[in-house]
Amino acid sequence: MIDVFAQALADGVASGALYGLIALGLSLQFGVMKIINFAHGSLLMVAMYISLWASRYLGAHSLVAVPLVAVVMFVLGFAIQRWLLEDIYRKEATREPMGILIFTTGLWIFLDNLFLVIAGPDYQVIKGDWIGRTTSVGGLMFGYPQVAGFVFSTLTTVALVVFLRHTRLGRNIRAAGQDREAASVLGIDSARVYQVSFAIGLAVLGIAGALLAPMYPVNPFVGDIFGLRAFVIVVLGGIGSIGGAFWGGILVGVIESVGAQLLPATFSEILIFGIFLAVLYFRPTGLFGLEKE
Amino acid sequence: MTPMLELRELYSGYGDVRVLRGVSLEVREGEVVSVVGANGAGKSTLIRTVMGTVPATSGEVRFLGQDITGRPSHEIARRGIAQVMEGRRLFPHMSVEENLLVGGDILRDKARSRAGLDLTYTMFPRLAERRRQLARSFSGGEQQMLAIGRALMTSPRLLLLDEPSIGLAPVVVKSIFTALRQISEQGITILLVEQDVHRSLALASRAYVIKEGSVVREGPSAELLADPELRRAYLGI
Numbered sequence: 001m002i003d004v005f006a007q008a009l010a011d012g013v014a015s016g017a018l019y020g021l022i023a024l025g026l027s028l029q030f031g032v033m034k035i036i037n038f039a040h041g042s043l044l045m046v047a048m049y050i051s052l053w054a055s056r057y058l059g060a061h062s063l064v065a066v067p068l069v070a071v072v073m074f075v076l077g078f079a080i081q082r083w084l085l086e087d088i089y090r091k092e093a094t095r096e097p098m099g100i101l102i103f104t105t106g107l108w109i110f111l112d113n114l115f116l117v118i119a120g121p122d123y124q125v126i127k128g129d130w131i132g133r134t135t136s137v138g139g140l141m142f143g144y145p146q147v148a149g150f151v152f153s154t155l156t157t158v159a160l161v162v163f164l165r166h167t168r169l170g171r172n173i174r175a176a177g178q179d180r181e182a183a184s185v186l187g188i189d190s191a192r193v194y195q196v197s198f199a200i201g202l203a204v205l206g207i208a209g210a211l212l213a214p215m216y217p218v219n220p221f222v223g224d225i226f227g228l229r230a231f232v233i234v235v236l237g238g239i240g241s242i243g244g245a246f247w248g249g250i251l252v253g254v255i256e257s258v259g260a261q262l263l264p265a266t267f268s269e270i271l272i273f274g275i276f277l278a279v280l281y282f283r284p285t286g287l288f289g290l291e292k293e
Numbered sequence: 294m295t296p297m298l299e300l301r302e303l304y305s306g307y308g309d310v311r312v313l314r315g316v317s318l319e320v321r322e323g324e325v326v327s328v329v330g331a332n333g334a335g336k337s338t339l340i341r342t343v344m345g346t347v348p349a350t351s352g353e354v355r356f357l358g359q360d361i362t363g364r365p366s367h368e369i370a371r372r373g374i375a376q377v378m379e380g381r382r383l384f385p386h387m388s389v390e391e392n393l394l395v396g397g398d399i400l401r402d403k404a405r406s407r408a409g410l411d412l413t414y415t416m417f418p419r420l421a422e423r424r425r426q427l428a429r430s431f432s433g434g435e436q437q438m439l440a441i442g443r444a445l446m447t448s449p450r451l452l453l454l455d456e457p458s459i460g461l462a463p464v465v466v467k468s469i470f471t472a473l474r475q476i477s478e479q480g481i482t483i484l485l486v487e488q489d490v491h492r493s494l495a496l497a498s499r500a501y502v503i504k505e506g507s508v509v510r511e512g513p514s515a516e517l518l519a520d521p522e523l524r525r526a527y528l529g530i
Contacts, residue, residue: 168398175384175395182382185344186447187370187399 007140008257014146016253017153020246021208022226023233024157025201031240032177032197035089035100039107041227043202046111047073047209048218049119055126055213062126063148066210073206074199080107081198086191108227115220123217131214145214156207157246160200164242173197177240232276238286247288295358297322297451297482298343298374303352305342312338314506315352320451325473325483327497327514329490335506336486337379340455343484344376345369356451371399375449379456381440383428390424392439396446406446413442416472434465441472451482458489470496494518 026040037043047069054065084107088099133144164170176183176193184190216222233252237244252272259268279287296319306312312335320326328336341347343354345366354362361369370376375396384392393413397406414421417438423431428439437457444452454473458466470492477483477496487493494500494514502510502517510523517523 171387171391171395172398174387178384178386179382181346181366182378182384183395184366185346185370185376185378186396186443187367188395189365189367 008261010140012254012257014150016250018149019253020249021153023230023245025205026230027234027245029201033194035097038104041223042108042111044209044226045223047206048213051210051213052218062214069206069210070203074203077199077202078195081195112220123219125217126214149211161242236279236287244286244288299355301353304350305347312506318501320484325477325497327485327493327500330503334503337455340453340486373450375444375447376453377440377444381436385429388425389420392428392443393446396443399447409446433461454485
């Protein structure tokens, strides 16, 4: 019995790190631009398809596809911010960016249905020898994709934190997020910062999608559940906090995985969203009280 | 000689509210010029219009002989104007040193940014002692020093100050003005908007008095201070 729980806990931590990574881009975009990108889940779905196609048509190993998907998503993110969101954002600079919220909701539905046409409604899986393999650590069993997901999610999170803290661009992104006008009178081009931030958010999401694709069958609506979960994680971790997204992800992963041992599977959603509502009500700044980036 | 900063018949405001109504003034290289006037006269709007954060509706802002009207703030900053904003506007989740480094980032040169940091710490030793602390844990005076230090980190030709003494204890205000004098002695041109008429006119060589968005008087500071009618009508002293 103990073993079952230990396994569930470890599984929860492993998938939680990946959930955190999915939420990270959303948190970064919100923290810097104060926008809520409702197309986040759909963009994860796009990343998963890119990964699938890279493996199917280019014969790329799904781990080799990770940087490839990240680059494609970075370019896509830059383009979305530069040519779609920027003008809407600028017109709303002096009020709450409600237009962005509505626009990205439209983008979500658009992308889901676009991929329904392109890729069809069926679930598709990535094939590869390594995907079914397992390894055991201290008596616990892990699938290779699960290990890769945990390791690369953690590394990506750490890399992003280091980037934001210790590089000039990272510092400028944080400055613009904390006070846009103060940043601009110090010579920071906020439009450029937003383009780069949105692009980095999607690049990170691309990494997450490519890590998730070997574990989870892809269909045009696969992003919806993960996107929703990302919102929960961002709120749990504290909006705009990178470390918070990571720990929020772990928390959700553990609740889901350990909860499934104790309760019927449907209860885990009730539990997760119950906690989500409670945090919003009692502690809207997030559970961890971590410093916002 | 072309003035460093020149405003010609400048109009600006927020939405339908017109605040500046045809302001013309100039600041020559090396000068300290002060703009005084009552609350709501348009002093802060003047600074913000120069910096491009409030758009000019008509008229012209010229810096070093070039028209910068309507240019984005970050570009104006890169041309050599720095603004110390009203309310300091520090980055609250950053340390003292990070706040300063954001200012230095404009130089795109790590060595120069480091040198600027050393200079700033020499001028404000208090900041050096507390370089790792979060800016928001500071007192008002320390925050103002940090705001000034951060603006200086951009290595500006012209420094705009928007109410640097507001809300500060007299002893702190004194040290802020001492610092401004040092900054001026280093050759940085200063345009100062300030409610503390005595101190700002004592520092500035010339001043403009604005009322309801227009310049009503200008001249050497000593002359303005000596004019009893002006003192009573506009300066409130």
